[in-house]
Amino acid sequence: xxxxxxxxxxxxxxxxxxxxSALVAWALGLGKTAIVTTNFRPxxxxxxxxxxxxxxxxxxxxxxxxYNTPATYxxxxxxxxxxxxxxxxxxxxxSRAHREAVDGPTPAIGAAGHDAFTQEVKLEPFARALRExxxxxxxxxxxxxxxxxxxxxxxxxxxxxxxIKVAPLLHWSSKELHEYCTQHGxxxxxxxxxxxxxxxxxxxxxxLAH
Numbered sequence: 001x002x003x004x005x006x007x008x009x010x011x012x013x014x015x016x017x018x019x020x021s022a023l024v025a026w027a028l029g030l031g032k033t034a035i036v037t038t039n040f041r042p043x044x045x046x047x048x049x050x051x052x053x054x055x056x057x058x059x060x061x062x063x064x065x066x067y068n069t070p071a072t073y074x075x076x077x078x079x080x081x082x083x084x085x086x087x088x089x090x091x092x093x094x095s096r097a098h099r100e101a102v103d104g105p106t107p108a109i110g111a112a113g114h115d116a117f118t119q120e121v122k123l124e125p126f127a128r129a130l131r132e133x134x135x136x137x138x139x140x141x142x143x144x145x146x147x148x149x150x151x152x153x154x155x156x157x158x159x160x161x162x163x164i165k166v167a168p169l170l171h172w173s174s175k176e177l178h179e180y181c182t183q184h185g186x187x188x189x190x191x192x193x194x195x196x197x198x199x200x201x202x203x204x205x206x207x208l209a210h
Contacts, residue, residue, distance in 0.1 A: 007164070009156055017155040020168035024050050024139070027156070027166045028058075032136035035059045035088075037129075039194070040068070040076045043177040045083070045186035047141040047169055052083050058139075060085045061129045065121040066096035067106065067195035075189035082187070088133065090125040106195050118196040135163065142167045145174075 016023040028034060028051070036051050036058055038044045051058055062076065080087050092099070099120070107113040144153065155170045169177065181188050 007156075007158070009154065009158065012156050013154045018171050020050055020172070023155060023166060023168045024054055027137050027139070027164065028054050030137060030164070032164070033134060034137040034139065035061050035129075035133050035135040036139040037061045037063070037126075038141065039063065039192075040072050040079065040189060041141075041192040041194075042188060042190050043169075043174070043181065044141055045079050045188065046172075046177050046180050047139060048079060048083055048085065049180075049184055049186055050168060051139050052085065056084065057086045059133055059135075060087045061090065061133060062087060063090050063122060063125040063129065065125075065195055066092060066099075067121065067193070069191045069193055071189055071191035075187060078187050088129070090129045092121045092125055094120065109197070114196075122196050130163075137164045137166060139166050139168065141169055143172060144170050 012023075012026065016026055034051075034055065036047060038048060038060055040062065048060060052060075060080075064076075068076075076087075079085065094102075103113065103117075107117050142153065153167060153170060155167050157165045159165060178188075180186070
């Protein structure tokens, strides 16, 4: 088994960075404990299909914040059943009903309490998932088009703690993702909202042509 420090990042990114299938095969071939994280947003079936067709039992970690749309919950069930996912669901320590009864509705971005809300429904469950699954390789569906920060990412990077982060779809367009779903008969979901980002982050299907 190779150590993270032995990996030629520049070489791997140059050689495999735009070949998602080859990148997944390489990362799983390292012989390290791997996970895939998902939030069942649009096109998430692509990363889940790519990884599970190489390693069907790979743990799929979902931080269910409790605020997903009904369509997202139905999509999660549909994809999980279709791909026979080894799904590990992580929930906030308080239910949505408990949190809203005590703290009220979701605080707006920039409002008092928003950072604490994000910590409770997203960051704490993720930290708990990483502790419990203890991965050495982490597959993520991050894309360069998501944000300016992600545009600076490489498909393979190594976190300070040695965790190898693999983003096989980093350079894929929405059109390519759509075509992959069509080719492999995968469902999709566009009714997705991240409560820590608000309505302006709502995804839609209008960008398929780009």
